[in-house]
Amino acid sequence: MAGGARTGHAAPTAPVLARELCTALATAVDATATGDGPLFIASYRPGPKEREVPLALHSTAFTYDNALAIIALVACGDTDRARRIGAAFVHALDNDRSFRDGRLRNAYRAGAVRTNEAALLPGWWDAAAGRWAEDPYQDGSATGNVAWVALAFLTLHQATGDSDDLAAARRALDWIESRTRAAGGVGFTGGLYGYDPAQVRLGWASTEHNVDIAAAAGWHARISGEARMADMAKAARGFLDAALAGDIGCFVLGTVPASPGSDLAAGPLPLGPMADAGHLALDTQLWPHLLLDAAPAWSPTLGCVERRFAVQDGYDFDNDRDGLWVEGTAQAALTFQATGHPARAAELLAGLRAHRAVGGWLLATPAARLTTGLTIGPDSRTPDFFYFNRPHLGATAWAALAALGWNPFTGRHAR
Secondary structure, three states: OOOOOOOOOOOOOHHHHHHHHHHHHHHHHHHHOOOOOOEEOOOEOOOOOOOOOOHHHHOEEEHHHHHHHHHHHHHOOOHHHHHHHHHHHHHHHHOOOOOOOOOOOOEEEOEEOOOOOOOOOOOEEEOOOOEEEOOHHHHOEEHHHHHHHHHHHHHHHHHHOOHHHHHHHHHHHHHHHHHHEEOOOOOEOOEEEOOOOOOEEEOOOEHHHHHHHHHHHHHHHHHHOOHHHHHHHHHHHHHHHHHEEOOOOEEOOEEOOOOOOOOOOOOOEOOOOEOOOOOOEHHHHHHHHHOOOOOHHHOHHHHHHHHHHEEOOEEOOEOOOOOOOHHHHHHHHHHHHHOOOHHHHHHHHHHHHHHEOOOOOEEOOOOOEEEOOOOOOOOOOOOOOEEEOOEEHHHHHHHHHHHHOEEOOOOEEOO
16 A cells, blocks of 8 residues: 655554544543434534634534444443443434434434433524524434434444344334435435424435445344335345546545436435535545445555555545644554555554644644535535634544544444
């Protein structure tokens, strides 16, 4: 494996880093709510030059980050704390404030969950407007985020044998199947966006989302033997094969939205053409290799990672290479372990420790702002999805998984 930019940091052993990060995750659970009740962990903490995070993030526990925290805590051997977050997701499945279709939102309100009321969504008081404000992305339901919750429940089921966890994973996957299956039977679209009660169905499909679905549905099928779950996994894998741009050895982001005339109100959504290869994402290249049955034809995308994403001490989110994405660098460390490149994995792990903040979490990026080239929602006019120099739950959880060598897509050690 050809190396990218090299790190000059002294390397702690992976077990030392794992202990530090597992302790940081456990401490975050305990600091969020005492006792043993359900909770969600806030995704971000103030950065080195901040007193508070912005209001739009102050109470926000992103679903993806909390699903990752469940998986990382189980990998740490801390199943009891993982189950507290899992219980919060079960409550959310059963107690949405507006819908009864089994959906999960992209974010919930951080803190202890009160089980005698509907699941609370994040928000803030907009003093200038004199009203309560919410974020349309946070209120929505991205397909990949729902699949990550299914992976978290499957991880809990593996650790505990509790059939309720397996049933919860099935509910999340059923929602994906019923609401996002693309016309033609191959692939799944992006989910829902916007405020209650009239949300917009997203007409594009994400390669990353389809990796998540292939992993979760395939894992469920291996346990349950259900043909429907196996078919979901097959449909998602078919999308991955279509998203591989063989001429450059990289996976494209997914499809562009279907034509404006497409019916977005009812029935399966038609898929538009694949996005061009001018703008690429790191995780899209890495995650397919963590699937239990990764295809040999996908192997060139590891070379794509080095050619198009390498920066000092790791990798960028996208191929503009304008800074280090800590979470993605942890993902790369795990992927290189899983694909037989332990030296490169160790090199990346050694550099991650330099990005720990006070309290033990990892920063999302050492840069003041890291671009992704992505838009948050269909109403965005320019790319507006950024990472900032703040401690991030998702980055911390991924780094713990990498240090432990734990594959979240299979519930097994990477090597």
